[in-house]
Amino acid sequence: MDDTDEIFTEPDEFLDGHKPSASPYNSPFRSTRLPIQRSNVCSRAYFVVVMVFFHVYILNVIALLLYVHYNNGPGDLVSRDGPPSVSVTERESSLPHAAPASRELHEEDYVSSFSLPRLEGIRVGYVQQVSLTPDRTHEMKTLSLKPLLFEIPGFLSEEECRVVVQLAQLKGLMDSQAPSTSQGQEEPNQPLLSLSTEEIFSLLDLNQDGLLQKFEIVSHSHSRDGTWLSPESLRQILAGLEAHQTGMLTLEDFKRVYNVSKSPGKQRSGKILSQFKQRSKHAWLYQGLGSHLVLQTLRNRVIGLTRLPSSLVELSEPLQVLRYELGDFSDAHHDSNPSHSETTCAHTRLAGNTSALTEVSCRYVTVLFYLNSLEEGGETTFPVADNRTYEEQALVQDGVDLTDTQETCGRGNLRIKPTAGTALLWYNHLSDGRGWMGELDEYSLHGDCPVRHGVKWLANSWVNVDPDHQMQARYQRLVAQKHQVKSGLEEHYQPLSHSDLHQDL
Numbered sequence: 156m157d158d159t160d161e162i163f164t165e166p167d168e169f170l171d172g173h174k175p176s177a178s179p180y181n182s183p184f185r186s187t188r189l190p191i192q193r194s195n196v197c198s199r200a201y202f203v204v205v206m207v208f209f210h211v212y213i214l215n216v217i218a219l220l221l222y223v224h225y226n227n228g229p230g231d232l233v234s235r236d237g238p239p240s241v242s243v244t245e246r247e248s249s250l251p252h253a254a255p256a257s258r259e260l261h262e263e264d265y266v267s268s269f270s271l272p273r274l275e276g277i278r279v280g281y282v283q284q285v286s287l288t289p290d291r292t293h294e295m296k297t298l299s300l301k302p303l304l305f306e307i308p309g310f311l312s313e314e315e316c317r318v319v320v321q322l323a324q325l326k327g328l329m330d331s332q333a334p335s336t337s338q339g340q341e342e343p344n345q346p347l348l349s350l351s352t353e354e355i356f357s358l359l360d361l362n363q364d365g366l367l368q369k370f371e372i373v374s375h376s377h378s379r380d381g382t383w384l385s386p387e388s389l390r391q392i393l394a395g396l397e398a399h400q401t402g403m404l405t406l407e408d409f410k411r412v413y414n415v416s417k418s419p420g421k422q423r424s425g426k427i428l429s430q431f432k433q434r435s436k437h438a439w440l441y442q443g444l445g446s447h448l449v450l451q452t453l454r455n456r457v458i459g460l461t462r463l464p465s466s467l468v469e470l471s472e473p474l475q476v477l478r479y480e481l482g483d484f485s486d487a488h489h490d491s492n493p494s495h496s497e498t499t500c501a502h503t504r505l506a507g508n509t510s511a512l513t514e515v516s517c518r519y520v521t522v523l524f525y526l527n528s529l530e531e532g533g534e535t536t537f538p539v540a541d542n543r544t545y546e547e548q549a550l551v552q553d554g555v556d557l558t559d560t561q562e563t564c565g566r567g568n569l570r571i572k573p574t575a576g577t578a579l580l581w582y583n584h585l586s587d588g589r590g591w592m593g594e595l596d597e598y599s600l601h602g603d604c605p606v607r608h609g610v611k612w613l614a615n616s617w618v619n620v621d622p623d624h625q626m627q628a629r630y631q632r633l634v635a636q637k638h639q640v641k642s643g644l645e646e647h648y649q650p651l652s653h654s655d656l657h658q659d660l
């Protein structure tokens with residue numbers, strides 16, 4: 156008797172109580188097969204269970220590896236939701252040996268499925284720890300939820316502040332808006348613009364069809380460069396437009412609705428003055444490869460802070476450094492614009508056939524750095540932060556215009572005193588609910604109170620995003636192709652000049 160017999164005949168005998176007969180249905184082999192089948196079922200089930208566990212385990216390991224890769228890899232466009240405890244230690248230490256930008260502009264960077272992670276404010280006053288530099292962690296405090304606004308003290312060291320100011324001085328600062336007088340002095344309240352009614356009509360008529368539609372007026376009311384109409388004037392025009400059956404105004408209608416000679420900005424000449432005022436000087440500092448290490452470091456720190464894909468931040472506007480002298484200020488404005496069918500983002504214009512469209516700034520996030528501290532004045536004001544509601548018309552009430560920071564800075568909901576090295580981060584747009592940039596957040600209205608003592612230095616780092624997700628992808632693909640062509644032709648890597656990518660700012 157072999158081992159098999161020994162094992163399988165005995166239970167059979169035990170079950171049946173007799174030796175098996177030789178019938179074909181009860182063959183000598185039957186009694187030995189049945190236990191074999193039972194044993195097979197058990198071992199197969201066991202095998203299946205083990206295999207299932209094994210596969211689940213392998214899948215978990217793969218998922219974990221992918222998660223780690225996409226959370227730490229540079230330039231990824233995968234959502235990175237969660238607490239912003241991103242360490243940029245590696246990025247900072249590897250900067251001197253940074254690979255060409257084309258490395259970061261690889262295929263993954265323009266896959267169609269990007270999404271934009273958004274920091275969480277939790278509640279006003281909430282403080283979260285963020286790891287941005289190798290030597291310390293930073294505290295990020297929520298200042299408001301509408302707009303979503305954070306303050307990060309010590310974002311820049313004193314030395315970094317000094318370097319940025321000096322680089323701007325070296326580059327040379329330009330007047331931001333107001334022209335200088337012949338003595339090189341800017342006159343307070345100097346008109347920035349003087350326009351006739353016909354000129355205003357034509358400027359408002361974005362698509363130049365000889366008719367004014369609501370979207371055209373609303374778009375002008377938001378544009379920083381176009382806020383030469385006071386909220387009062389806008390209300391007047393909108394009311395006239397809404398009263399019109401067609402919902403549109405011809406020039407003749409417009410003249411009846413909007414009378415320049417009675418407008419608040421009227422001059423003796425009967426022409427309107429610019430309502431938007433800003434007095435400051437600025438310089439643009441390129442932050443890409445070949446730029447000062449401090450500038451590259453700051454850009455990487457912005458990537459770490461915002462948790463946005465590095466490719467987006469790298470293809471955004473350069474750093475804008477601003478200098479406000481005694482009495483200088485900036486009226487309340489939005490840094491970005493609402494988008495509609497007639498607008499196109501300035502930063503992606505290369506990617507589309509958009510000659511007929513109006514170019515606007517599309518700035519998803521503003522990261523503002525204070526480069527010095529101020530004793531008095533120069534606060535950044537968010538006049539309607541965390542208001543229960545927002546209405547453009549409510550900004551001007553009882554003779555108080557909340558956008559006029561020269562007059563009403565003290566009345567705003569939130570004012571932030573400039574402290575050297577502190578950064579502010581806020582979202583100019585809401586989320587579209589699908590992980591991309593949505594509508595302009597009206598509550599992001601902000602301005603600068605007049606400087607009362609000394610000089611104020613600050614820098615703006617804007618992250619440009621096109622609300623048209625496909626357009627952003629096309630733009631990034633185009634830039635990546637340009638890089639490839641360049642690196643193929645040239646022996647040594649040459650950074651793509653900023654003017655190739657952005658409008659002349």
Ligand SMILES: O=C(O)CCC(=O)C(=O)O
Nearest residue numbers: 485534535601602603615
């Ligand atoms: O000066 C400030 O505090 C704000 C500046 C600002 O809003 C801007 O430059 O866009």
Ligand SMILES: [Fe+2]
Nearest residue numbers: 488489490601
């Ligand atoms: Fe601004």
